Structures are given as C-alpha cells and as structure tokens.
Amino acid sequence: MPDAYGLFGWPVHHSWSPFIHGMYARLTGQDMVYRLYESPPERFRSEVLGFFGDGGSGINVTLPHKRAAADLVNELTPRAQLADAVNTIFRRGEALVGDNTDGVGLLRDLTANLGLRWSSPRILVLGAGGAARGVLEPLLSLGPSELVIANRTPDRARDLAREFATHGPVRGSGFAELEPQPFHLIVNATSASLRGEAPLVPIDVVGTDTTCYDMAYGAGDTPFVAWARRLGAARAEQGWGMLVEQAAESFEAWRGVRPDTAPVLEALRSRAATAANTRS
Ligand SMILES: NC(=O)c1ccc[n+]([C@@H]2O[C@H](COP(=O)([O-])OP(=O)(O)OC[C@H]3O[C@@H](n4cnc5c(N)ncnc54)[C@H](OP(=O)(O)O)[C@@H]3O)[C@@H](O)[C@H]2O)c1
The missing domain is CATH 3.40.50.720 (NAD(P)-binding Rossmann-like Domain)
Incomplete structure (x- = not known):
C-alpha cells in the first residue's frame, strides 16, 4: 500500500497541495498518496490522531488549525516553536513532530x-x-x-x-x-x-x-x-513560489528527498493563467 499523506484544514477543497505533492511524488518516484481532509475545529485533534493511528505517514496543516497542531504533537522543531504554529507533521519513531516550513x-x-x-x-x-x-x-x-x-x-x-x-x-x-x-x-x-x-x-x-x-x-x-x-x-x-517551496520542505521532511520545485511552479502558474483567461 502506498504511504498516506494529506492536508487537514477547514475548508480545504480549494487546495493545490494534492497537485503539488502528486507532482513531487512522480518527479522523485515516491509511492505515496496525498488526500484532503475537511476537518472542523471540534474534530481536528481526534481526526489527526485517527489518521496516524491508522498508519498515516505525515500531514500538512492549514487554516484554522496551525496553532492547534502545535498543541497536538509530541515535539516541535525550533522554527515551529518560534512560530508557535505547525504546518507539517512527521513521525520520528513513536513521536509526532511538528514543523513550520512557511x-x-x-x-x-x-x-x-x-x-x-x-x-x-x-x-x-x-x-x-x-x-x-x-x-x-x-x-x-x-x-x-x-x-x-x-x-x-x-x-x-x-x-x-x-x-x-x-x-x-x-x-x-x-x-x-x-x-x-x-x-x-x-x-x-x-x-x-x-x-x-x-x-x-x-x-x-x-x-x-x-x-x-x-x-x-x-x-x-x-x-x-x-x-x-x-x-x-x-x-x-x-x-x-512560497506555496511550492514550503511544500518541498515538507516533502523532504517526510520522504528524505528534495524535489525540484521549478517544474511544479511553472505548472501552477500556467494553470492559474489559464483559469484567469477563462474567467475574463
Ligand atoms: N503562500 C503560502 O504558502 C502561504 C502560507 C501561509 C499563509 N498564507 C496566506 O497568508 C494569509 C494569512 O494567513 P494567517 O494564517 O496568518 O491568518 P490569520 O492568523 O487568520 O491572520 C490574519 C491576519 O490578517 C489580518 N486581516 C484580515 N482581514 C484583513 C483586512 N480586510 N484588512 C487588513 N488586515 C486583515 C488580521 O488582522 P487583525 O489582527 O486585525 O484581525 C491578521 O493580522 C492567508 O491569506 C494565507 O492564505 C500563504
């Protein structure tokens, strides 16, 4: 089974993260899936713990949960501690580690x-x-x-x-x-x-x-x-660019490989330009 990753936020349906991490996985040959999890504040903690309890490998966290994620993990990286907010969680042995790559x-x-x-x-x-x-x-x-x-x-x-x-x-x-x-x-x-x-x-x-x-x-x-x-x-x-670079840093924390961000940034910009032209 591929390793499971995802983004927890509320709302997250608009997110580009599955596209970005999907491209990183293809570019680096990683066997993984990345899904979106709509998680309202009252369910955030139990749903994240459930995800990792079921064998999930790592997550991103977005609005409005970055503070709550800092309270949920066992350890914080120094930069997450300073930011007092977590956008990435990875496993280190039995512990869940919170990082901030923004x-x-x-x-x-x-x-x-x-x-x-x-x-x-x-x-x-x-x-x-x-x-x-x-x-x-x-x-x-x-x-x-x-x-x-x-x-x-x-x-x-x-x-x-x-x-x-x-x-x-x-x-x-x-x-x-x-x-x-x-x-x-x-x-x-x-x-x-x-x-x-x-x-x-x-x-x-x-x-x-x-x-x-x-x-x-x-x-x-x-x-x-x-x-x-x-x-x-x-x-x-x-x-x-910040979006793809923070994602690359998360990807490296999870998979130990650094993806090339340039083709992903180019693909995103071109999709955004197409969407803008379609609207105008
Ligand atoms: N590109 C990326 O990778 C990336 C990464 C992280 C965040 N972001 C973006 O950064 C932004 C902020 O996120 P956050 O997590 O810091 O949100 P947050 O904690 O909710 O803070 C929102 C901030 O925006 C201010 N604000 C809200 N509406 C405003 C308005 N109409 N005029 C002036 N100030 C206003 C608030 O001021 P008050 O204190 O007065 O309420 C507060 O300082 C979001 O747009 C998010 O998508 C992007």
Whole structure:
C-alpha cells in the first residue's frame, strides 16, 4: 500500500497541495498518496490522531488549525516553536513532530526563485497572525535595518514585535501610523486578499524600488498585487513560489528527498493563467 499523506484544514477543497505533492511524488518516484481532509475545529485533534493511528505517514496543516497542531504533537522543531504554529507533521519513531516550513518557503522564493538581494533592507510585514509570525525569523535573517510589523489591530503587531525584540530590529505599528517612507520589501501576510480586499496602508510606503509580495495567490492579480502595480512598485508577486517551496520542505521532511520545485511552479502558474483567461 502506498504511504498516506494529506492536508487537514477547514475548508480545504480549494487546495493545490494534492497537485503539488502528486507532482513531487512522480518527479522523485515516491509511492505515496496525498488526500484532503475537511476537518472542523471540534474534530481536528481526534481526526489527526485517527489518521496516524491508522498508519498515516505525515500531514500538512492549514487554516484554522496551525496553532492547534502545535498543541497536538509530541515535539516541535525550533522554527515551529518560534512560530508557535505547525504546518507539517512527521513521525520520528513513536513521536509526532511538528514543523513550520512557511518561513523557509518564503525566504527561498524571495532569494532563490525571484533572485532578490538587498543590503540592510527596510522590511514591512502586514498582518500579525500565524503566517506573519512564521516568517519573522527568516526575514530577520536578511539583516534588515528595520522590520516593521503593521496590523489592522495595532496592539497585536506591538505584542508580536515585543516577542521578537531579541531577534532583531523589530517594531509594531498600526496601518495609519506608518511613516510616509518607502520600504524595500513589503510582505502581505494578512488574509485580506481572501475577502477581495487589499489592506488599507498609506500609499507612500511603496516606492519605485519596492518589492511587494502577497502570501496569498490566485488566478489573476490579488487585490494587494494590483494595488502595488498601480503604485509603480518595482515588483509585485503572489505567493505561488512560497506555496511550492514550503511544500518541498515538507516533502523532504517526510520522504528524505528534495524535489525540484521549478517544474511544479511553472505548472501552477500556467494553470492559474489559464483559469484567469477563462474567467475574463
Ligand atoms: N503562500 C503560502 O504558502 C502561504 C502560507 C501561509 C499563509 N498564507 C496566506 O497568508 C494569509 C494569512 O494567513 P494567517 O494564517 O496568518 O491568518 P490569520 O492568523 O487568520 O491572520 C490574519 C491576519 O490578517 C489580518 N486581516 C484580515 N482581514 C484583513 C483586512 N480586510 N484588512 C487588513 N488586515 C486583515 C488580521 O488582522 P487583525 O489582527 O486585525 O484581525 C491578521 O493580522 C492567508 O491569506 C494565507 O492564505 C500563504
């Protein structure tokens, strides 16, 4: 029987993960299946334990369960501990280990796929939820002169900045308090795009040298990417690359092989473009 993997979330029917992991399995010759599990919060814990009790090999976890997954596992990797959220669970002997591959996925997309390099950049992270928390440490590894977390609810940004104060030059802010000065990199880690909105951020934070990166992705420009293009940002990118890179990191944790992400990213982009053309 092939080894069983899957994605637990609520909802997950829209997920690209079976396509991505299916391609990784074919490219690396792995005998495995990857399925979607619609798991409401009240059933998440019992369903995950049931999956592993039945011999399942590993899972991804997505909204709204990344915090609950951190409480469920026996051990956390250091980066999952820092993120206080788990998107990948694998077995180590009898133990279930929780990992967080979102941050490394973003970093790899920015540096390896998009080829971006900065010296002491000013970085703005929009949002203070699980995704923002998971990427703070990797973004601080870029050696920013300053990393500002701005959130719709400013106190959440300030609390998060305080937690990471020993890791680098981080401060928290509300959207309206942001100074009118362009950043080198703006990462949208809010879920505003899911509601068809861009976060209400002053336009002066975007300059002609600014790279705007939306962790969200979709067929056609997300609202944040469209906003960044209108303002003349140097680059405006969606989170497809982060998606395939975080998945590759999970795949390697489960199977011990690193898949080539380039053909998968190309296939996803081409499917998204076809979907966008079909809609227009
Ligand atoms: N590409 C990838 O591989 C990848 C990986 C992980 C996550 N993501 C994406 O990252 C996004 C955030 O996920 P998450 O887990 O951090 O969610 P979350 O924990 O629910 O946090 C949501 C954040 O978005 C803010 N927000 C929601 N609606 C907003 C609006 N209309 N305007 C401004 N801010 C708004 C919230 O602000 P308040 O605190 O004020 O409520 C909060 O900071 C999602 O779109 C998710 O799909 C992508």
